[in-house]
Amino acid sequence: MAKCAFIGLGVMGYPMAGHLAAKGHEVTVYNRTAAKAEAWAKEHGGTAAPTPAAAADGAEFVFACVGNDDDLRSVTTGQDGAFAAVGTDAVFVDHTTASADVARELAAAAGEHGFHFIDAPVSGGQAGAENGVLTVMCGGGQAAYDRAEPVIAAFAKSCRLMGDSGAGQITKMVNQICIAGLVQALSEGLNFAQKAGLDGHAVVDVISKGAAGSWQMENRGPTMLDDKFDFGFAVDWMRKDLGIVLDEARNIGASVPITATVDQFYQDVQNMGGGRWDTSSLIRRLRRLDGE
Template identity: 65%
Template sequence: MAKVAFLGLGVMGFPMAGHLRTRGGHDVVVYNRTPAKADAWVTKFGGASAPTPREAASGADFVFSCVGNDDDLREVANGPDGAFRGMQPGAVFIDNTTASATVARELHAAAKAAGIGFLDAPVSGGQAGAENGVLTVMVGGDEDDYAKAQPVIEAFARMVGHMGPSGAGQLTKMVNQIAIAGLVQGLSEGIHFARKAGLDVEKVIGVISKGAAQSWQMENRWKTMAEGRFEFGFAVDWMRKDLGICLAQANETGARLPVTALVDQFYADVQAMGGRRWDTSALIARLDGVGGKD
């Protein structure tokens, strides 16, 4: 059993912290910007809450974070009341936020200067993966920090991989989001085409999902896409944030992402249709004319 802090109790962080407590058996202290969520977590899982990241991290062996963006991460990690101020030498900070590789490297350097470890460890699997404890975790950072943290991370993960030095976890997550964007658009067009062609979508998916077209998105999203249900899952707003990170990184490195840039604009259309909080599979709504679009 380790002493663990978890910062950020959104739709991902809340169950992830819960698995650290129940499945991992760790002593967990949580922090959330809105204290009511921290109180709700303690009521459900036990453990304790703290009013600041610094106090939550005090004496912890491992500190996890899952917050909104680069600036949120900087604040909870290295702000005036950030976790770095309360962490003991040798402790490891594990960030599960999807953020930039730049902020990962920045905080890695700051952590090293403070005598602590830092791992960028974004996750894939969505809210369902977090709730079921089967996330995929892509980790960047020093090998010795990874070796210490991996058994703890496994409390909420099905797959944990060390991808390389600081920033490599975030870069791998970018690859993940680039691939998903193209897959969801392709699946949207396929289902849209099948309906226009007068095919039985369920029969079509039943056959092609057993061949080369199969994907997680097809297996888990085709039915709700065909039914026009999107009030769940990974929000379009979050995907646009992630794709913005991908496109900014591509500009820095000279990578060419024409399909990703196009799908990002399609998601902007979905936002304009009122679908900011719809699941990312809502790309099909743009094709089907929901909200007045053709």
């Protein structure tokens, strides 16, 4: 069992850190809101630290899952940041969905300090984190990954090294590109079915068994039809992710016209007051356009 630190106890990090403790790892946690770290320590038997540096001190593996590039820089290289305390040859595993640039930047900084950095964004949402079945896509060195993978397995059903630093974040961008286009198409299909007078649930039951089937259809189709969106991956978070995608697309010269369009559709949803609705709420935008 390993001595671990976990920085960031949001809807993803809180259960992920809990799975590490449940597997027998020694876990010290840090959260910007100290009360949440203390609650986690009481629930899981670990230790709450007052700063990222204090959490990382002496840890073999330091995990992070925060909001964005700026948050990540703050808890790593900012005041009382973890990088000042991570030990030689330790492994820092970042589960934040962030830019590939910040992953490469922090990997270089980690190397200067004598430890390893793996960018390891996840897919599977809050339910995947709570159930310990996340998909983890990683960028970094093979040796560091090989050491970290058995520990990551505490909360993952699938974990793979995709390439050098930044490759994990690039893979997560591909994931979000695919989801954005798929959810918009699913929204259009289900809205079309209902406008045509079909039983939408029956439609989902039938076509989900064929070539149109997807995780989104099976898990979000029924709630989209029932106009329920008070759960899941928030539109605000998706727009943050798509902003990262669009920036990277410009950097590498890749055309992502559907992604750019759907990003604007999500802005419409935000303007409707749906920033915290699940990403499947794109269908609500179509209903408004259709005068419902």
